[in-house]
Amino acid sequence: MFRKVKVEDAVGFRLAHDITEVNLEKKFKGVAFKRGYLIKKEDIERLKSLGKYYVFVLDEINATDFVHEDDAATELAPYIAGENIFYDEQPSEGKINFYATTHGLLKIDKQRVISINKLKIPSLPTKHSNIPVKKGDTVAAFRIIPLYCEKELVAEVKKILSSPAIKVVPYKLKSAGIIVTGNEIYNGKIKDKFYPLMESKLKEYGLKITDTSILPDDKEIITAEIKIFLKKVDILFITGGTSVDPDDNTKLAIKEAGVNIVQEGNPIQPGNNFTIGYFDDIPVCAVPAAALYYRATALDIFLPRLLAGEQITADEIAEYSVGGLCHFCKVCVFPVCPFGKV
Ligand SMILES: Nc1nc2c(c(=O)[nH]1)N[C@H]1C(S)=C(S)[C@@H](COP(=O)(O)OP(=O)(O)OC[C@H]3O[C@@H](n4cnc5c(N)ncnc54)[C@H](O)[C@@H]3O)O[C@H]1N2
Numbered sequence: 001m002f003r004k005v006k007v008e009d010a011v012g013f014r015l016a017h018d019i020t021e022v023n024l025e026k027k028f029k030g031v032a033f034k035r036g037y038l039i040k041k042e043d044i045e046r047l048k049s050l051g052k053y054y055v056f057v058l059d060e061i062n063a064t065d066f067v068h069e070d071d072a073a074t075e076l077a078p079y080i081a082g083e084n085i086f087y088d089e090q091p092s093e094g095k096i097n098f099y100a101t102t103h104g105l106l107k108i109d110k111q112r113v114i115s116i117n118k119l120k121i122p123s124l125p126t127k128h129s130n131i132p133v134k135k136g137d138t139v140a141a142f143r144i145i146p147l148y149c150e151k152e153l154v155a156e157v158k159k160i161l162s163s164p165a166i167k168v169v170p171y172k173l174k175s176a177g178i179i180v181t182g183n184e185i186y187n188g189k190i191k192d193k194f195y196p197l198m199e200s201k202l203k204e205y206g207l208k209i210t211d212t213s214i215l216p217d218d219k220e221i222i223t224a225e226i227k228i229f230l231k232k233v234d235i236l237f238i239t240g241g242t243s244v245d246p247d248d249n250t251k252l253a254i255k256e257a258g259v260n261i262v263q264e265g266n267p268i269q270p271g272n273n274f275t276i277g278y279f280d281d282i283p284v285c286a287v288p289a290a291a292l293y294y295r296a297t298a299l300d301i302f303l304p305r306l307l308a309g310e311q312i313t314a315d316e317i318a319e320y321s322v323g324g325l326c327h328f329c330k331v332c333v334f335p336v337c338p339f340g341k342v
């Protein structure tokens with residue numbers, strides 16, 4: 001299979017695995033020598049400068065019970081990758097990366113990914129489930145930790161992956177309605193800041209705002225407008241009036257328009273008052289004023305899932321509590337942070 005030899009004795013033999021170089025001056029981390037490379041006399045000093053005084057070289061003996069790290073990754077990659085995922089054609093340093101083929105919602109089958117990693121020999125790290133990804137983003141990586149593993153292990157991983165563990169769901173919804181509420185905005189006392197905010201957020205997901213209006217804090221007027229908008233849009237947002245003031249009517253109006261509210265509010269801060277409901281398949285959301293102030297709130301956490309057409313349940317909403325408190329960093333890097341990651 002392979003054996004350890006002094007670099008001086010390795011001349012004329014083929015390398016059993018990729019050899020990595022990390023060179024901070026050149027800002028390089030990558031393959032210096034590929035698996036299968038025929039070692040020459042002039043390579044001895046270079047190998048030593050990479051700290052390799054011994055190397056593993058391939059024997060001619062064909063070990064039928066073992067699988068090389070490159071072959072394990074190549075064999076398992078199609079079992080890992082689901083819809084809208086592509087992966088490296090060739091492993092590098094025994095590893096294959098997985099990428100999104102489209103913008104959309106990343107879905108990871110967490111339990112099965114954990115089951116694979118519990119086998120200890122394979123390593124399958126992924127990004128978090130339910131995050132928005134862009135075309136070309138890396139979403140997962142696979143390699144076995146040792147140079148070789150037993151064939152049975154590959155079979156065991158395949159058994160866990162009876163269907164793929166990673167996919168990207170493209171955004172389905174296309175048109176949005178925005179109803180801005182608030183007497184102060186309706187009466188022109190202050191300028192509306194919600195429409196421009198929602199427009200820039202939704203544009204990121206390819207969503208167009210097709211219908212919009214600014215209404216006073218009047219439950220009946222808001223209810224009537226919700227009913228009209230529900231005939232025209234794929235998703236509806238009603239902003240402001242979401243908390244406990246006497247003129248906060250948004251959630252009441254949503255209910256009176258016949259929308260099934262999943263849960264009033266949620267355990268994410270900021271964005272506690274963000275409320276999700278459904279009218280048939282159309283999501284209807286109350287958006288609290290906190291979204292005007294903070295770069296990331298519950299709105300941003302649920303938005304990609306709603307736009308991918310998911311029906312969010314009350315049980316799932318409760319799961320967001322751990323990690324649901326923003327770190328309120330001076331420089332916000334959401335979504336590349338722990339906020340809202342389940
Ligand atoms: N006792 C409690 N107080 C508060 C609670 C609570 O649960 N108990 N929740 C807090 C949370 S969380 C939020 S968020 C805020 C405000 O929620 P609302 O969505 O009801 O916001 P409004 O009262 O309508 O407005 C608050 C503030 O924001 C300005 N605003 C609203 N819409 C616009 C707009 N389109 N353009 C510009 N500015 C807007 C509004 O003028 C007010 O200044 O309640 C907490 N309190």
Ligand code: MOO
Pocket residue numbers: 268269270271272273274288289290291297
């Ligand atoms: O609903 Mo408030 O949005 O938590 O800050």
